[in-house]
Amino acid sequence: xxxxxxxxxxxxxxxxxxxxxxxxxxxxxxxxxxxxxxxxxxxxxxxxxxxxxxxxxxxxxxxxxxxxxxxxxxxxxxxxxxxxxxxxxxxxxxxxxxxxxxxxxxxxxxxxxxxxxxxxxxxxxxxxxxxxxxxxxxxxxxxxxxxxxxxxxxxxxxxxxxxxxxxxxxxxxxxxxxxxxxxxxxxxxxxxxxxxxxxxxxxxxxxxxxxxxxxxxxxxxxxxxxxxxxxxxxxxxxxxxxxxxxx
Numbered sequence: 001x002x003x004x005x006x007x008x009x010x011x012x013x014x015x016x017x018x019x020x021x022x023x024x025x026x027x028x029x030x031x032x033x034x035x036x037x038x039x040x041x042x043x044x045x046x047x048x049x050x051x052x053x054x055x056x057x058x059x060x061x062x063x064x065x066x067x068x069x070x071x072x073x074x075x076x077x078x079x080x081x082x083x084x085x086x087x088x089x090x091x092x093x094x095x096x097x098x099x100x101x102x103x104x105x106x107x108x109x110x111x112x113x114x115x116x117x118x119x120x121x122x123x124x125x126x127x128x129x130x131x132x133x134x135x136x137x138x139x140x141x142x143x144x145x146x147x148x149x150x151x152x153x154x155x156x157x158x159x160x161x162x163x164x165x166x167x168x169x170x171x172x173x174x175x176x177x178x179x180x181x182x183x184x185x186x187x188x189x190x191x192x193x194x195x196x197x198x199x200x201x202x203x204x205x206x207x208x209x210x211x212x213x214x215x216x217x218x219x220x221x222x223x224x225x226x227x228x229x230x231x232x233x234x235x236x237x238x239x240x241x242x243x244x245x246x247x
Contacts, residue, residue, distance in 0.1 A: 001143040003076060004052060006063040008032075011041040028091050032065065032077055034098030042067065042096075049091055053082075057145045058110050065096065076140065078105060099140050106174070108133040109144055111181055115152030119184035125156040131181050134162065135174040142170035151182055159183035 011029060013022050019029050026046045033039040052061060061079040077096040085092050099105050110133055119125040134147055147167075149160055163177030 001060070001062045001141065001145060003062045003064045003140070005066065005074075006044065006048060006052065007066050007068070008042040008044050009068045011043040013043075014041065023092065028094060030094040030096060032067075032075070032096040032098055034077070036075075036098050036100065040067075044094065046091065049094065053091075060107060060109060060143065060145060062140050062143060063096070065098075076101060078107065078140065078143075101140060104137055104139055105143065106135060106137045107143060109136050110146045112146050112148050113151045113182060114148055115150050117151045117154040117184050119154055119156035119158065123156045123184075124187040125184045126187070127151060127154075128183050128185050129181075130159075130183060131162075131179065134165075134181070136167070136171050137174055138171040142168070144168050144171060147173070149181060151184075154182070154184050156184050156186050 008030065011022075013019055013029070022029060022043060023046075027043045028046050028049055030042040030044050031039060032042055052063075053059065059079060059082050063077055063079065064074040065077050066074055075098055077098045080095040080097040082091055082095075083093040084090065097105075111129070111131060113127070113129075117125070117127050120127050136144070136147070138144075147165065149165060151160065154160065159180045160182050161177060162173060162175050162179045162181060165173060165181065167173045
């Protein structure tokens with residue numbers, strides 16, 4: 001990564017009200033730290049940092065920082081973190097990490113894809129980004145703006161893992177080699193709702209007869225014999241007397 005020039009000024013304002021006033025004046029509070037010197041509060045012109053970001057593919061910037069009244073003419077530093085306003089997106093604070101040219105640095109770099117996956121183009125699948133950044137280690141001059149992955153040959157159900165990515169010259173990609181970066185998922189089947197318009201054919205409706213006392217009668221088992229109905233004793237008595245008179 002090629003370093004770019006950036007001017008900065010020492011900052012004495014640290015209270016919230018003072019920092020707010022500083023931002024209203026079109027300046028961004030910043031801090032630089034590292035093993036080469038003690039942390040120092042700085043301020044940068046907002047337009048200068050916006051101009052750098054507008055010409056960069058990511059917020060990973062390597063700068064030659066010129067600090068006013070500093071004993072060193074330039075200080076090589078990485079943009080460690082940029083804080084943005086939650087609503088407006090405006091830059092509200094920057095952290096710089098001072099490094100040496102011969103010192104390896106560890107930075108998160110964005111992952112981008114190129115080409116159209118075969119599983120998307122021919123099979124209707126969808127490309128899924130599992131990891132959007134990877135951690136790399138290298139010298140400042142070798143730091144890539146991004147890691148680009150060609151997904152053209154990726155079929156449905158297939159993935160590209162960290163261990164399968166060829167790192168740029170002088171760059172080491174860190175992390176579990178089995179972690180997935182991108183994959184192609186199969187198309188989702190459409191769910192069709194089938195309305196139920198009553199009982200299905202062949203279903204048997206079970207009914208229960210009620211006894212006179214209102215309780216449900218148990219269904220008779222197959223093969224059961226019908227119970228014999230005996231004549232009432234009172235009804236049979238007159239018939240017996242009539243037979244005796246005839247005799």
